[in-house]
Amino acid sequence: MISTALLDRILPTVAKPARYSGNEWNSMRKDWAQAKVRVALAYPDVYEVGMSNLGLAILYDLVNQQPEMLAERVYAPWLDMERAMRQAGMPLFSLESHHPVRDFDILGFSLQYELNYSNVLNMLDLAGIPLLASQRNEDCPLVIAGGTCTYNAEPLADFFDLFVIGEGEEVLLELLRLYLECRKSHAPWKEEFLQQAASIKGVYVPHLYRVAYHEDGTVSSIEPAKAGVPARVQKRIVPVLPPPPVKPVVPFLNVVHDRGMVEIMRGCTRGCRFCQAGMIYRPVRERPLQEVLDAIDQLLAHTGYEEIALVSLSSTDYTGIEPLVRELSQRYAEQRLAISLPSLRTDTFSVALAQMIQRTRKTGLTFAPEAGSERLRQVINKSVTADDLLRTAEAAYASGWLRIKLYFMIGLPTETLEDVLAIADLVKAVRGIGRCWHGPRAQVSVSVATFIPKAHTPFQWLPIEDAGQIAAKQQALRRALPGRGIELSWSDPMTAWLEAVLSRGDRRLGQVILRAWQLGARFDAWAEAFQPQLWQQAFAKAGLDASFYATRQRSFAEVLPWTHIHTGVSTAFLWEEYQRSLRGESSIDCRGGCQDCGVRVAFDLDRCPSLADDTVRIASEHARDKADRVAPAGRSHMMDSE
Amino acid sequence: MQRFRITFAKGDEVKYISHLDLMRAWERALRRAKIPLAYSQGFNPHPRLFFAAALPVGFTGRAEMLDVVLQKHMELHEFASRLKGQLPPGLQLENVMEVPMTLPPLPAQVVAAEYEVVVESQDAPQEMQARLDDLLVVPSLPWRRERPNGVREYDLRPLIRALWIVGRRERAYVIGMRLQADERGTGRPNDVIAALGLADAVHSIERVRLLLAQD
Ligand code: SF4
Numbered sequence: 001m002i003s004t005a006l007l008d009r010i011l012p013t014v015a016k017p018a019r020y021s022g023n024e025w026n027s028m029r030k031d032w033a034q035a036k037v038r039v040a041l042a043y044p045d046v047y048e049v050g051m052s053n054l055g056l057a058i059l060y061d062l063v064n065q066q067p068e069m070l071a072e073r074v075y076a077p078w079l080d081m082e083r084a085m086r087q088a089g090m091p092l093f094s095l096e097s098h099h100p101v102r103d104f105d106i107l108g109f110s111l112q113y114e115l116n117y118s119n120v121l122n123m124l125d126l127a128g129i130p131l132l133a134s135q136r137n138e139d140c141p142l143v144i145a146g147g148t149c150t151y152n153a154e155p156l157a158d159f160f161d162l163f164v165i166g167e168g169e170e171v172l173l174e175l176l177r178l179y180l181e182c183r184k185s186h187a188p189w190k191e192e193f194l195q196q197a198a199s200i201k202g203v204y205v206p207h208l209y210r211v212a213y214h215e216d217g218t219v220s221s222i223e224p225a226k227a228g229v230p231a232r233v234q235k236r237i238v239p240v241l242p243p244p245p246v247k248p249v250v251p252f253l254n255v256v257h258d259r260g261m262v263e264i265m266r267g268c269t270r271g272c273r274f275c276q277a278g279m280i281y282r283p284v285r286e287r288p289l290q291e292v293l294d295a296i297d298q299l300l301a302h303t304g305y306e307e308i309a310l311v312s313l314s315s316t317d318y319t320g321i322e323p324l325v326r327e328l329s330q331r332y333a334e335q336r337l338a339i340s341l342p343s344l345r346t347d348t349f350s351v352a353l354a355q356m357i358q359r360t361r362k363t364g365l366t367f368a369p370e371a372g373s374e375r376l377r378q379v380i381n382k383s384v385t386a387d388d389l390l391r392t393a394e395a396a397y398a399s400g401w402l403r404i405k406l407y408f409m410i411g412l413p414t415e416t417l418e419d420v421l422a423i424a425d426l427v428k429a430v431r432g433i434g435r436c437w438h439g440p441r442a443q444v445s446v447s448v449a450t451f452i453p454k455a456h457t458p459f460q461w462l463p464i465e466d467a468g469q470i471a472a473k474q475q476a477l478r479r480a481l482p483g484r485g486i487e488l489s490w491s492d493p494m495t496a497w498l499e500a501v502l503s504r505g506d507r508r509l510g511q512v513i514l515r516a517w518q519l520g521a522r523f524d525a526w527a528e529a530f531q532p533q534l535w536q537q538a539f540a541k542a543g544l545d546a547s548f549y550a551t552r553q554r555s556f557a558e559v560l561p562w563t564h565i566h567t568g569v570s571t572a573f574l575w576e577e578y579q580r581s582l583r584g585e586s587s588i589d590c591r592g593g594c595q596d597c598g599v600r601v602a603f604d605l606d607r608c609p610s611l612a613d614d615t616v617r618i619a620s621e622h623a624r625d626k627a628d629r630v631a632p633a634g635r636s637h638m639m640d641s642e
Numbered sequence: 643m644q645r646f647r648i649t650f651a652k653g654d655e656v657k658y659i660s661h662l663d664l665m666r667a668w669e670r671a672l673r674r675a676k677i678p679l680a681y682s683q684g685f686n687p688h689p690r691l692f693f694a695a696a697l698p699v700g701f702t703g704r705a706e707m708l709d710v711v712l713q714k715h716m717e718l719h720e721f722a723s724r725l726k727g728q729l730p731p732g733l734q735l736e737n738v739m740e741v742p743m744t745l746p747p748l749p750a751q752v753v754a755a756e757y758e759v760v761v762e763s764q765d766a767p768q769e770m771q772a773r774l775d776d777l778l779v780v781p782s783l784p785w786r787r788e789r790p791n792g793v794r795e796y797d798l799r800p801l802i803r804a805l806w807i808v809g810r811r812e813r814a815y816v817i818g819m820r821l822q823a824d825e826r827g828t829g830r831p832n833d834v835i836a837a838l839g840l841a842d843a844v845h846s847i848e849r850v851r852l853l854l855a856q857d
Binding site (some may be wrong): 004008011017018021025171217252253254300301302303304305306335385511 | 656658660666671673676698700730731
């Protein structure tokens with residue numbers, strides 16, 4: 001264990017020492033000696049980001065509920081803490097018991113963002129664990145990962161013993177039980193364990209697969225290196241959402257999402273073609289309304305949170321959203337509970353919902369039309385019309401909001417300058433509406449990200465748009481958007497470049513990541529720490545060409561580095577969606593009818609849960625239509641008029 | 643409306659959390675205890691909690707104080723017993739009493755604070771006593787404090803009300819000090835220790851008492 005004296009020497013010298021001192025409410029201090037398997041759950045970013053991740057909170061709760069298991073947390077030490085730790089020879093340690101991470105049996109990372117990869121290596125190094133899986137002996141903790149990035153974790157394949165693909169709730173416990181078994185009966189346990197683990201559905205053991213390349217650098221084949229290893233790893237899902245954690249750790253520090261979180265729905269039925277989450281989290285599963293209400297009741301009693309977030313990819317699509325929000329706002333009015341809906345659909349129903357939960361000053365409402373022109377929205381299958389947006393904006397301004405925030409992307413497939421300039425037209429129209437209601441006080445914030453094609457989406461074959469083109473489009477947009485009342489922000493082009501490269505990379509990128517880390521790359525997701533030139537040097541040293549990964553069009557026939565990872569959505573469906581996008585054809589929402597994406601068949605479901613139950617669907621659509629018809633009079637009981 | 647005054651300890655487990663974080667931790671503990679808090683008016687209503695004085699990050703506190711205003715009446719013993727089970731490790735309830743709503747706000751009542759500082763030192767007891775005496779005998783002690791927005795110059799001496807040796811441990815002393823803490827100026831234990839020539843020897847600092855105007 002790390003001594004308190006050493007911590008007391010170091011912590012006063014770093015910023016926000018509470019990042020490393022633990023003892024938060026609801027943090028679990030289980031008996032170290034009693035536990036048969038000890039898991040360190042790691043998030044490769046600072047405490048404030050890691051503590052906002054719901055997935056890790058679910059697994060923490062789950063493992064600690066098992067009598068013979070223990071889970072503790074660890075986050076990436078910020079640059080000042082890393083310096084202090086290295087100077088003092090202090091290894092990476094867990095927050096709960098301050099045990100060195102290398103004393104745990106298993107180190108499990110949550111991989112949610114490619115720009116955390118250098119931190120993964122740094123954390124392994126700080127823990128004193130050899131970086132390469134092949135160099136770790138039987139006494140080293142097993143290093144595993146889950147999370148969105150594992151759908152193509154090839155660039156990290158050399159560093160991990162295994163990846164969990166998909167939802168971790170069941171498979172993690174299966175893995176831990178298998179681990180217990182293997183450690184009990186065998187002396188050299190690791191290879192045996194990994195062999196057996198590879199046959200658990202949803203588990204991917206990268207070193208059990210052989211990747212071969214063509215001369216041009218593309219992958220020629222990915223094959224199991226041993227008998228009994230499945231040729232394709234299918235993601236895991238839980239057919240029914242397990243009960244949500246109601247005793248999460250309550251941080252002292254003001255973390256990114258400092259509030260209680262209850263997942264109301266997993267997956268999304270909209271089928272936006274650019275959206276990886278929408279493809280990989282299929283099918284949709286909703287949590288029953290009563291279960292959500294009960295969970296929130298307990299969550300508030302156990303945490304004392306003043307705010308609750310109803311988490312999902314598209315909260316407004318949750319069948320029971322209106323009764324839920326209404327009930328919550330009445331039940332907790334006295335405690336001044338704030339309710340947040342992280343993802344609003346662009347319609348007046350959403351504004352009415354937001355109106356119902358708004359307690360404090362009306363700062364801003366956020367919508368994501370994603371593209372400026374109708375044509376381009378058809379291409380990406382974002383079913384929002386300009387008219388929808390303008391009516392929504394009208395409702396929002398009329399209800400008293402002063403600021404509307406709009407998310408767009410540029411660099412989308414088939415995009416022309418005209419499409420980009422259409423963003424300016426939309427924004428100006430929205431501002432015009434705002435001015436009618438609030439005069440010069442009306443604001444529109446416009447956030448423009450660079451489109452990055454992701455694995456397992458209909459756009460997975462596409463190049464990222466060339467940096468020069470993006471810059472020219474940004475320029476044009478800036479010129480077309482007069483400043484007053486409009487606030488424009490961009491995502492950093494080099495950050496997008498690195499994300500594009502790493503998210504569709506192959507195993508050879510392991511060398512690049514290693515070199516970049518050796519050169520000093522850390523916290524690449526943080527503007528103050530990101531040094532893109534280190535990555536460029538790393539590419540040069542590894543003799544690899546970044547543009548091969550970023551700006552190259554792939555053919556249908558190409559073996560993509562993630563071909564052996566199966567989300568349930570068929571490649572044929574993705575390709576068909578891509579072709580439809582080129583023809584400017586949109587596809588309908590699953591709730592309106594199955595599109596045969598393959599998920600139903602892959603998971604052997606009689607009826608895909610993404611299809612709305614007809615009676616419920618019709619009832620909720622009816623309510624929605626009614627809400628749409630109510631004039632935006634800007635009164636809090638707008639929804640009560642039915 | 644009803645006003646309770648809480649005296650609490652902030653121990654080693656939570657000494658690295660800042661004043662703002664501590665405020666939030668109390669607010670959440672009170673909410674978990676289902677205490678009917680009174681809220682401020684305005685656009686962003688927040689519960690009416692008033693801390694006597696912020697404790698710097700890294701210090702522990704033996705008798706920190708906080709006033710809570712309730713919207714509905716509650717019995718004192720019920721208030722205390724509900725709250726007790728809801729405090730994170732390191733925060734401990736020492737005392738609760740009801741105080742009149744009409745009293746001035748708690749921070750305005752604070753006049754001085756007492757600290758105990760553990761310093762490592764090989765001094766013989768007489769030598770240590772001499773350090774303290776030498777400091778106390780000077781009529782004025784010009785001091786400079788570097789702050790992000792420039793250097794502040796002030797006289798440290800009048801801020802020191804008293805200075806004494808609490809006890810001696812193996813190769814360490816516990817130095818007690820009572821420092822002014824009001825709108826005219828607030829003495830900082832680190833400055834006093836530095837003035838004693840022991841700046842690099844500080845092991846730990848605890849605020850042991852807050853003195854209020856009517857005390
Ligand atoms: S199987 Fe059909 S309904 Fe289910 S997610 Fe796929 S397209 Fe949607």
